[in-house]
Amino acid sequence: xxxxxxxxxxxxxxxxxxxxxxxxxxxxxxxxxxxxxxxxxxxxxxxxxxxxxxxxxxxxxxxxxxxxxxxxxxxxxxxxxxxxxxxxxxxxxxxxxxxxxxxxxxxxxxxxxxxxxxxxxxxxxxxxxxxxxxxxxxxxxxxxxxxxxxxxxxxxxxxxxxxxxxxxxxxxxxxxxxxxxx
Amino acid sequence: xxxxxxxxxxxxxxxxxxxxxxxxxxxxxxxxxxxxxxxxxxxxxxxxxxxxxxxxxxxxxxxxxxxxxxxxxxxxxxxxxxxxxxxxxxxxxxxxxxxxxxxxxxxxxxxxxxxxxxxxxxxxxxxxxxxxxxxxxxxxxxxxxxxxxxxxxxxxxxxxxxxxxxxxxxxxxxxxxxxxxxxxxxxxxxxxx
Numbered sequence: 523x524x525x526x527x528x529x530x531x532x533x534x535x536x537x538x539x540x541x542x543x544x545x546x547x548x549x550x551x552x553x554x555x556x557x558x559x560x561x562x563x564x565x566x567x568x569x570x571x572x573x574x575x576x577x578x579x580x581x582x583x584x585x586x587x588x589x590x591x592x593x594x595x596x597x598x599x600x601x602x603x604x605x606x607x608x609x610x611x612x613x614x615x616x617x618x619x620x621x622x623x624x625x626x627x628x629x630x631x632x633x634x635x636x637x638x639x640x641x642x643x644x645x646x647x648x649x650x651x652x653x654x655x656x657x658x659x660x661x662x663x664x665x666x667x668x669x670x671x672x673x674x675x676x677x678x679x680x681x682x683x684x685x686x687x688x689x690x691x692x693x694x695x696x697x698x699x700x701x702x703x704x
Numbered sequence: 705x706x707x708x709x710x711x712x713x714x715x716x717x718x719x720x721x722x723x724x725x726x727x728x729x730x731x732x733x734x735x736x737x738x739x740x741x742x743x744x745x746x747x748x749x750x751x752x753x754x755x756x757x758x759x760x761x762x763x764x765x766x767x768x769x770x771x772x773x774x775x776x777x778x779x780x781x782x783x784x785x786x787x788x789x790x791x792x793x794x795x796x797x798x799x800x801x802x803x804x805x806x807x808x809x810x811x812x813x814x815x816x817x818x819x820x821x822x823x824x825x826x827x828x829x830x831x832x833x834x835x836x837x838x839x840x841x842x843x844x845x846x847x848x849x850x851x852x853x854x855x856x857x858x859x860x861x862x863x864x865x866x867x868x869x870x871x872x873x874x875x876x877x878x879x880x881x882x883x884x885x886x887x888x889x890x891x892x893x894x895x896x897x
Contacts, residue, residue: 573874573877575870575873577866579863579865584870586867590841592874594870594871594874596867596870598866632782632791635789636791637749
């Protein structure tokens with residue numbers, strides 16, 4: 523059961539990456555991570571409106587249901603820069619996937635739901651890109667060591683994550699590379 | 705807005721803390737995956753979302769909040785939210801209780817057939833990538849339900865205020881601020897929402 527769930531998450535994340543590439547061809551590509559203006563292009567294409575301001579709560583970001591013809595994505599200016607980079611892509615994935623049916627938080631609650639796993643993986647596909655994983659693999663480095671390197675890279679965006687979420691995403695990121703070439 | 709983030713850089717540096725965390729994490733994910741597998745691993749995510757949408761539709765037509773439905777079914781409010789957003793699907797027994805509380809049939813919730821001809825006309829939004837959906841903020845009641853979905857009345861006040869502040873900024877940037885925004889702000893600040 524868990525295996526098929528993981529397979530579905532990987533396939534869904536790959537589909538979202540392919541859709542993103544329709545707009546920004548190099549998303550999660552050889553020049554990844556994409557530039558801020560390219561992320562902006564993706565957000566515009568998905569009819570998102572981004573507001574960056576200091577939150578009163580400790581939430582990093584949230585995507586809201588469609589309002590006035592756009593999907594509001596709210597980013598906490600007080601969050602770490604790496605968290606904001608991740609949050610933009612994560613919330614964009616929720617909009618692309620059609621998940622936004624209420625507030626979607628970048629918080630630890632519900633982090634093992636398929637929708638959250640897909641959104642995280644979509645973000646990590648660009649932020650921990652395949653070319654970098656390929657370099658880690660160069661010289662037939664054992665997969666165990668490659669996985670450790672990926673975990674270290676994911677950790678840059680996962681400082682506040684529960685260990686369970688961190689380990690799951692590092693594992694999925696490796697599988698997305700090995701099984702889907704992303 | 706995004707330009708405020710500055711140039712994007714990659715941070716692939718070593719971190720002893722991260723490595724320690726990584727080395728200590730491997731037992732639990734299987735258990736969590738097992739949980740999802742038990743209840744929904746055989747159901748595609750689109751199907752789960754469809755089931756969730758039907759639960760929400762029935763609940764809202766019955767005029768119930770998530771908290772009220774959770775109390776009637778005997779589960780946590782978060783479970784209702786997870787089912788409605790397609791994170792998982794309830795067990796068959798629980799589904800019967802949801803149907804009973806909402807005045808619908810479990811078969812309808814499971815399959816979408818039999819017993820609810822109005823679904824096609826209920827204005828449900830479709831994913832953005834499929835051509836855009838309806839506006840969830842068309843009325844005060846709809847927005848109030850959304851804010852209520854963040855947490856029950858009086859809870860998670862700061863998050864609700866953050867969401868409202870984001871809406872205020874967005875709506876102001878795109879035109880005018882509707883009257884419902886002020887009403888919602890007042891309700892949240894007074895713990896009535």
